[in-house]
Every structure is written in structure tokens, then in C-alpha cells.
Amino acid sequence: xxxxxxxxxxxxxxxxxxxxxxxxxxxxxxxxxxxxxxxxxxxxxxxxxxxxxxxxxxxxxxxxxxxxxxxxxxxxxxxxxxxxxxxxxxxxxxxxxxxxxxxxxxxxxxxxxxxxxxxxxxxxxxxxxxxxxxxxxxxxxxxxxxxxxxxxxxxxxxxxxxxxxxxxxxxxxxxxxxxxxxxxxxxxxxxxxxxxxxxxxxxxxxxxxxxxxxxxxxxxxxxxxxxxxxxxxxxxx
Numbered sequence: 001x002x003x004x005x006x007x008x009x010x011x012x013x014x015x016x017x018x019x020x021x022x023x024x025x026x027x028x029x030x031x032x033x034x035x036x037x038x039x040x041x042x043x044x045x046x047x048x049x050x051x052x053x054x055x056x057x058x059x060x061x062x063x064x065x066x067x068x069x070x071x072x073x074x075x076x077x078x079x080x081x082x083x084x085x086x087x088x089x090x091x092x093x094x095x096x097x098x099x100x101x102x103x104x105x106x107x108x109x110x111x112x113x114x115x116x117x118x119x120x121x122x123x124x125x126x127x128x129x130x131x132x133x134x135x136x137x138x139x140x141x142x143x144x145x146x147x148x149x150x151x152x153x154x155x156x157x158x159x160x161x162x163x164x165x166x167x168x169x170x171x172x173x174x175x176x177x178x179x180x181x182x183x184x185x186x187x188x189x190x191x192x193x194x195x196x197x198x199x200x201x202x203x204x205x206x207x208x209x210x211x212x213x214x215x216x217x218x219x220x221x222x223x224x225x226x227x228x229x230x231x232x233x234x235x236x237x
Contacts (some may be wrong), residue, residue: 132175174236
């Protein structure tokens with residue numbers, strides 16, 4: 001997802017490094033996606049926003065095919081799209097519908113996009129996943145979301161070993177609390193969000209983007225299977 005938050009910041013950061021960008025958004029996010037595209041084009045690069053529900057395998061495959069067709073190739077995949085919904089009333093409050101949406105958005109989509117993209121990715125390519133502090137220190141009110149982020153860490157470690165002989169690196173960024181449009185809509189008390197971090201505040205999305213750029217760069221050519229923690233000082237394994 002590149003219409004807002006970390007996704008928008010990452011799109012713009014890569015554009016400023018000379019990359020053309022294809023990114024996804026949902027139909028109701030078209031206005032935000034148009035702004036991301038404008039910023040990328042303002043940086044002098046191509047922007048291709050694509051309406052895509054990554055919970056659907058066919059749409060994931062079509063997205064990759066469109067990216068290859070529009071840009072002439074694919075050497076970097078950032079799996080960033082995610083969904084979360086706080087449920088402070090416990091596991092009983094998590095409906096099957098919510099659980100299914102979280103799992104399919106955060107895990108199925110990542111799996112399908114990665115599988116499809118690897119058919120086109122050359123040696124030297126890179127996959128970067130968005131994990132989270134929640135994958136290591138789960139908040140009870142984000143139980144299902146935290147489950148997926150822990151799975152993303154394992155997926156990153158395992159896939160990195162699988163693809164090493166092909167010369168494709170796989171890493172992840174694990175943000176701590178980041179202020180994004182998800183927060184007011186999904187957190188019970190957004191005014192205190194991020195206060196628990198040692199820095200005492202949430203990050204801004206732009207503070208996450210350099211980690212993604214670094215992992216995709218030649219400076220990280222010997223780094224694979226790693227999780228870069230950007231947590232504001234919260235120690236992670």
C-alpha cells in the first residue's frame with residue numbers, strides 16, 4: 001500500500017533515489033493515491049498507482065504483470081500493505097471477518113506478491129517486508145495483527161535462506177509506533193500513542209523510509225535475512 005503513511009514515504013524516498021514506482025491502493029483511497037503519484041512525479045520519476053485488493057491472488061498476479069509491463073522489469077518488491085483493528089475487549093471481540101481480513105491482507109497478499117514477483121526478479125533483486133515491534137512485543141488489543149507480524153519475521157528469515165543462491169536478498173523493517181492514518185481509526189486512545197517508546201513519541205512515516213532505501217541499496221549487498229528495528233529505542237531480539 002502506497003497511498004499514505006509508511007507506504008507513501010517509501011515510494012517518495014525511492015523516487016528520490018531514481019526509482020520508478022508501482023504501488024497499490026484500494027478504491028476508497030484513490031484521492032490519497034493520486035497525491036502519492038503527484039509527489040513521485042514531482043521527484044522526476046514514473047508513478048503507477050494500481051487499485052488492488054491483495055487479499056485476492058488473481059489481483060496480486062495481475063499487479064505484478066502490470067508492474068513488469070509498465071516499467072520493463074522488476075528488481076525490488078516492498079511488501080507494506082497491512083490492516084489492523086484494535087480490540088481492547090479481548091479475543092472474544094475479534095470476529096472471523098476481522099481475523100480473515102487481517103490474515104489475508106498481511107500474510108496472503110505478501111506471499112502471493114512475493115511468489116509472483118520472483119518469477120521476474122533478476123539476480124541482485126531485493127524483497128523488503130514490513131514487520132513490526134508487534135511481532136516481538138505483542139499488544140493484547142492487537143492480537144491478530146501481532147500474529148501476522150511475527151509470521152512476517154519468520155517468512156523473512158526463511159525466504160532469505162531459500163533465495164540466497166539466486167542472489168536475491170530478503171530483509172524486513174520492524175517499525176515501532178508510527179503515526180499513520182490507521183491510528184485514529186483503529187486505536188482506542190490515539191492521544192497517547194507512542195508515549196511508551198524510549199523516545200517518548202511516535203515516529204513519522206518519513207523516519208522509516210531510509211531503512212527501506214538502505215536495505216535495497218548496494219551498501220546492503222551482504223545483508224539478507226535481517227530485521228532492521230526502527231522502534232524509537234525499544235529493544236528487540
